[in-house]
Amino acid sequence: MKVRAAIPEDAAVVAALWNVMIRETLSTFTTVEKSRAEVQALIETRAATSFVAEKAGQFAGFATFGPFRSGPGYIATVEHTVLVDARQQGAGVGRMLMAGLEAAARQFGCHVMVAGISNTNTGAQKFHKRLGFTEVGRMPQVGQKAGQWLDLVLMQKIL
Structure with a gap:
């Protein structure tokens, strides 16, 4: 297995994975699917902070990080997204992607990495x-999807 920098040509497969999560789970609160063009723009904008995992030459996952909140006071805090193909979960893909994210975050002088996780996604927690x-906050019923109110679990790691 290898982790490499994401490239614009990865956008279609990343969007497909992301859209499965959007359509079929409560792990993300959005119901709006990602277009290939939108994911391509994200990868281009975050070229140094987006990664793809491949196992035996096949796409296995994607991870990226970006600003946590706007404003200069938050410059050293980032929020990340990690997506692992369901067939590859439990195989170390997520751990490898997170290692790449954390290394890049440290290289850019980031101090804190934040994860915003649906309360239904206990595996991610x-x-x-x-x-x-560490769980640092829980915001009850701030999201809604599929007729359900969802809590947002905030976790952070000081790098």
């Missing part, structure tokens, strides 16, 4: 805890 993230 456990995954982040194993990587040294």
Whole structure:
């Protein structure tokens, strides 16, 4: 397995993975699917902070980070997204992607990495805890999807 920088040509496969999560889970609160062009623009904008995992030459996952909030006071805090193909979960893909994200974040002088996780995504909460993230907040019923109110769990890691 290898982790490499994401390139614009990865946009279609990343969008497809992201859209499965949007359509089929409560892991993200959005219901609006990502277009290939939108993901391509994200990859181009975050060229140094977006990564793809490949296993046996096949796409296995994607991760990126960007600003947590606007304003100069938050410049050293970033929020990340990590997506792993369901067939590859439990195979170390997420851990490798997160290692790449954390290394890049440190290289850019980031101090804190934040994860915003749906309360229904207990697997992601456990995954982040194993990587040294701590739950620092829970915002009850701030999201809604599929007729359900969802909590936002905030986890962070001081790098």
